[in-house]
Amino acid sequence: MATRQTRTLARFMMAPSVLLLLVWMIVPLAMTLWFSFQNYNLLNPANVSFAGLFNYKYFYTDPAFFQSIANTLILVGGVLVITVVGGILLALLLDQPIFGQGIVRILVISPFFVMPPVAALVWKNMIMHPGYGVLADIARFFGATPVDWFAQHPLLSIVIIVAWQWLPFATLILLTALQSLDGEQKEAAEMDGAGFLDRFRYLTLPHLARAITVVILIQTIFLLGVYAEILVTTNGGPGYASTNLAFLIYRTALLGYDVGGASAGGVIAVILANVVAIFLMRAVGRNLDR
Amino acid sequence: MARRVSTQSRIAWTIAAWAVALLIFFPILYTVLTSFKTEAEAIAGISLIPSGTFENYVEVQSQRDYFKPFMNSVVISVGSTLLALLVAIPAAWSMAFSPTRRTKDILMWMLSTKMMPAVAVLVPIYLIFRDGGLLDTRIGLTVMLTLINLPIVVWMLYTYFREIPGEILEAARMDGASLVSEILYVLTPMAVPGIASTMLLNIILAWNESFWTIRLTTTNAAPLTAFIASFSSPQGLFWAKLSAASTLAIAPILIMGWFSQRQLVRGLTFGAVK
Numbered sequence: 417m418a419t420r421q422t423r424t425l426a427r428f429m430m431a432p433s434v435l436l437l438l439v440w441m442i443v444p445l446a447m448t449l450w451f452s453f454q455n456y457n458l459l460n461p462a463n464v465s466f467a468g469l470f471n472y473k474y475f476y477t478d479p480a481f482f483q484s485i486a487n488t489l490i491l492v493g494g495v496l497v498i499t500v501v502g503g504i505l506l507a508l509l510l511d512q513p514i515f516g517q518g519i520v521r522i523l524v525i526s527p528f529f530v531m532p533p534v535a536a537l538v539w540k541n542m543i544m545h546p547g548y549g550v551l552a553d554i555a556r557f558f559g560a561t562p563v564d565w566f567a568q569h570p571l572l573s574i575v576i577i578v579a580w581q582w583l584p585f586a587t588l589i590l591l592t593a594l595q596s597l598d599g600e601q602k603e604a605a606e607m608d609g610a611g612f613l614d615r616f617r618y619l620t621l622p623h624l625a626r627a628i629t630v631v632i633l634i635q636t637i638f639l640l641g642v643y644a645e646i647l648v649t650t651n652g653g654p655g656y657a658s659t660n661l662a663f664l665i666y667r668t669a670l671l672g673y674d675v676g677g678a679s680a681g682g683v684i685a686v687i688l689a690n691v692v693a694i695f696l697m698r699a700v701g702r703n704l705d706r
Numbered sequence: 707m708a709r710r711v712s713t714q715s716r717i718a719w720t721i722a723a724w725a726v727a728l729l730i731f732f733p734i735l736y737t738v739l740t741s742f743k744t745e746a747e748a749i750a751g752i753s754l755i756p757s758g759t760f761e762n763y764v765e766v767q768s769q770r771d772y773f774k775p776f777m778n779s780v781v782i783s784v785g786s787t788l789l790a791l792l793v794a795i796p797a798a799w800s801m802a803f804s805p806t807r808r809t810k811d812i813l814m815w816m817l818s819t820k821m822m823p824a825v826a827v828l829v830p831i832y833l834i835f836r837d838g839g840l841l842d843t844r845i846g847l848t849v850m851l852t853l854i855n856l857p858i859v860v861w862m863l864y865t866y867f868r869e870i871p872g873e874i875l876e877a878a879r880m881d882g883a884s885l886v887s888e889i890l891y892v893l894t895p896m897a898v899p900g901i902a903s904t905m906l907l908n909i910i911l912a913w914n915e916s917f918w919t920i921r922l923t924t925t926n927a928a929p930l931t932a933f934i935a936s937f938s939s940p941q942g943l944f945w946a947k948l949s950a951a952s953t954l955a956i957a958p959i960l961i962m963g964w965f966s967q968r969q970l971v972r973g974l975t976f977g978a979v980k
Contacts (some may be wrong), residue, residue, distance in 0.1 A: 426800035433797035433860055434812065440853045441819050447830035509726060512719040522964050523727040526734055529963035531914040533935040534952040538737050540938075541945050548749040548945075550736065583730070585974070592971045593979050630975045641823050644916035644931065648938035662825040669829050670921070682826035693821040697814075 445686070451679035458673035471680035475668075480656045481681075484664040485688070487571055491578065491660055492639045496632060498579040503586030503631065504624065508616075510587070511594050521591075528584040532644040539577045540566065540649045570650045570658035577645055582638075586631045593627035594620070633696045640689055661685050734956070741949035748945040762950035772951060775933035779955075781844055782919070782929055783912035786851035787905055790859045793852075795901070798863035803872065813864065816857040817976070824854075824917045835922055844927045847919060851912045859908055862973040866900025903969035906962060910970075913959050930955040 455467040475481055510520060527535065543550050544565040552562035565573040597620065605615050643662050646652055652659035652667065659667070665685060669678030728735075740748050741763070742756035766772045801809045831850070832841075840846030870893070878892045919931045928936075934955055937948045963970070971979055 423804060423806070426804040426806070429796035429800040430812070432793045433816075433856060436793060436853065437816055437819050437856060440856075441822065444827035444830040444834075445822070447833075448827055451829060506726065509719070509723050512723065513716050514720040514723045515716070516720070516724070520723050520727045521967065523731040525963065525967060526731055526960060529910060529914070529960045530734065530956050531931050531934065531959070532916040533920075533931050533938075534737075534956055535733075537934065537938060537948060538733050538952060541948065542736055542740060543733055548751070550752055553752045580730070580733070588967060589971055589975060589979050592968075627975075627979045630979055634974055637820055641825060641917065643825070644920060644935060647920070648935050662823060665825045666828060666921070669832070675829050675833075678829050682823075682829065685823045685826045689821050689823050689826075693818065697818075 448679045448682045448686075451675050452683050454676050454679075456675040458675060467676055471676040472684075474677055475680045475684065480659065480664060483656045484659045484661045487656075487658065488640065488660040488662075488688075490571060491575055491642060492636060494572075494575040495579045495582060495639055496635060498575070499582045499586040499635065500628060500631060502579075502583050503590045504628075506583070506587040507590035507594050508620075510591050521588075525584045525588050527580055528582070528588075530581065532581065533648050535581050536577055536645040536648045539573075539580070544573060566650050567654065570654060574642070574645055574649065574658055577649070578639065578642055581645075582635055585635070589627050589631050590624060593624050597623050636692060636696060640685075640692065661688065734960075737949045738953050740946055741953045743946050743949075745944065745946045748949070762946045763954070766947055766951045766954070770933075770947075770951070772933075772954065775928050775930045776954070778844060778923075778927055779913055779929035779931075782847050782851060782927075783909045785844075785848040786855065786912050787859075787908040789848065789852040790856050790908060791863075791901065791905060794856060794859040794863055798860050798867055801860075801864050802867035802870070813861065816860055820857050828921065831918075832921070841922060842924045842926045842928070847922055847927055847929070850918050850922065851915055854915065854918070855908050855911055858911070858973070859904055861976045862904040862907065863900060865972065865976065866904070867897065869900075870896045903966060904973065906966045907969055907973040910959055910963055910966070 452471050453467055453469075455463070455465045455470070457463075506524065510517065510524065514520060530538075541549070544563075546552055546562045546564040546567075549562075551565075555562040563569070601619060602615065605619055610618070641662050642660060643666065646658055646660065646663050650658040652663050656664070661681070662685065665678050665681040668674050668681055672678070739754060739756050742758050742760070743753075744757060744759055744761070747753065747757060801813065835841045835846055838846075840849075874892060874896075875888065878888050883892065913929075914931070916931045916935075919929050920935050923929070923932050934948075934951060937944070937951065
C-alpha cells in the first residue's frame with residue numbers, strides 16, 4: 417500500500433479531533449492557571465491585580481477545603497467499594513440459571529440511564545424524605561423513628577444515591593466479563609472438588625481482575641465530578657458536611673463571584689485528578705496490556 | 707454447557723435474583739406509579755396502586771411548558787453526537803487503518819483529557835461563554851457536549867473499526883473495485899453497526915450530562931436536566947408532578963439503554979471488556 421501518501425492523509429484526517437481536544441484542554445486550563453494568580457472578583461471586575469499565591473493560601477487555609485477533600489475521597493471511595501463488591505455479588509447472582517434473565521438484567525441496569533437530577537430528587541423526596549418517604553413509612557411500620565437522612569447523614573445519603581446510579585454499571589460490566597469465563601474450566605474445577613469459595617478465589621476473581629480495574633478507572637473519572645446530586649439534595653450542607661471539591665469550587669466561583677479563588681481551587685482539583693489518574697493509568701495499563 | 711441444574715435450585719436462584727432486581731428498580735417503578743397519583747395520594751404513604759390520573763402529565767405541559775426543555779434535550783444531545791461523529795470518524799478511521807507508532811499514545815492522551823475535572827475549567831468556560839454571548843444558547847451547549855464526549859467517541863469508533871479486517875479491502879481492490887465502490891459497498895456496511903452503537907451511547911451520555919447543562923443555561927436552552935433540577939427549590943410538595951416530569955425525562959433514554967446494553971459495556975470500557 418502507498419505509504420507516504422496514506423500517512424499524510426491519515427494525519428489530515430486526525431487533525432480536527434486532535435486540534436479540537438488540544439485547544440479544549442490547553443486554553444481553559446491556561447486561563448484557570450492565570451486567574452489563580454489574580455485578584456479577580458466578578459462583582460468588581462475593574463479591579464484586577466496580581467495576587468501571587470494569595471488565592472492558594474486562601475483556599476488552603478479555608479477549613480472547608482480539607483473537609484471538601486475528605487468528602488471527595490469518602491464519596492469516591494465509598495461508592496467504589498459499594499459498587500465493586502455489590503457488583504461482583506450481583507453479577508454472580510445474575511450468572512446463575514434463572515427464569516427471565518433478560519428482564520432481570522433490564523431491571524438491574526435501568527438506574528444507570530436515569531439522569532442525575534431525577535435520581536437525586538426521587539431518592540430525596542420519595543424514598544428518603546423523613547415525613548413522607550418510603551423509608552420513613554417502613555420505619556414507622558416497625559415502630560422506629562424515621563431517619564432524617566439529609567440532615568443527619570448528608571454525605572452517606574449522597575453516597576447511597578450515587579452508588580445506586582453506578583451499581584448497575586459495575587454489575588453489567590462484571591457480568592459480561594463473568595460470562596466470558598470458560599465453562600469447561602469451571603466444570604473441571606468443580607470435578608476436582610474445588611468448593612465455591614475456592615473456585616471464586618482462584619478462578620473467577622483473577623478472571624475478573626481486568627474488568628474490575630476498568631470499572632474502578634471509569635467510575636473514578638465520573639465520581640470525582642459528582643455535582644448535580646449534591647446540588648438538588650443537600651446543596652453541600654448542612655455547613656460543608658456534603659460539599660465535595662467540585663461543589664466547593666462551584667460555590668466559590670458562581671456564588672462568591674471569586675474568580676481567583678475558584679481558579680486556585682480548580683488548579684488543585686486538576687492536580688488531585690492527575691494524582692489519581694497516574695495511579696489508575698499505571699494499574700490499568702498493567703492490566704490492559706496483558 | 708452440559709451442566710444439569712435441578713429445577714428447585716433454579717427456582718430458588720430465580721426468586722433471589724428477581725427480589726434483588728425489583729429492589730434496585732423500585733425507585734424508578736415508584737416514580738412511574740406516583741406520576742399517576744394525585745398530589746394528595748403522593749404523600750399519603752406507600753401505595754403501589756395509583757388512582758390512574760393523567761392530570762400531572764397535562765399540568766407539567768400546561769404549567770411548566772415541558773415540551774421546550776424536552777426539545778432542547780433532543781437538539782443538544784443529537785446535535786452534539788452528530789458533530790462529534792463528524793470529527794471523530796475520520797480520526798478513528800485513520801488510526802485503525804494506518805496506525806503509526808504514536809497512535810496508542812494519541813489515544814491514551816485523548817482519554818486523559820476526560821480526566822480533567824469539569825469544575826476546574828468552570829470559570830474560564832463561563833467567562834468565554836458570557837463574553838461570546840453563548841450562555842443559555844443551544845449552540846453553545848452543543849459545542850460543549852461535543853468536546854466533552856469526543857474522546858469517548860473516537861475511542862469507541864476506533865475499537866469497532868479495528869475489527870474490520872484490512873484484507874477484505876485488498877481483496878475488493880484485487881477484484882477491481884474502484885475507491886468509491888469500495889467505500890460504498892465494502893466499508894460502509896461493515897462500519898455502520900459500530901457507528902450506530904457509538905451514536906446511541908453518546909446520545910445517552912449527552913442526554914444525562916448534568917454539570918454543564920445546568921450551569922451554562924437558565925431558561926431558553928435549558929434541557930431536561932436543568933428543568934428537573936429546578937424542581938428542587940422548596941416551594942411546596944409537587945411530587946406527583948415531579949414524578950410525571952421525571953418519567954417523561956427518563957423514558958426515552960431508558961428504552962434506548964435497554965437496547966444498547968452490549969454496546970454500552972464495550973463503549974464505556976473502551977473495548978477492554980466485550
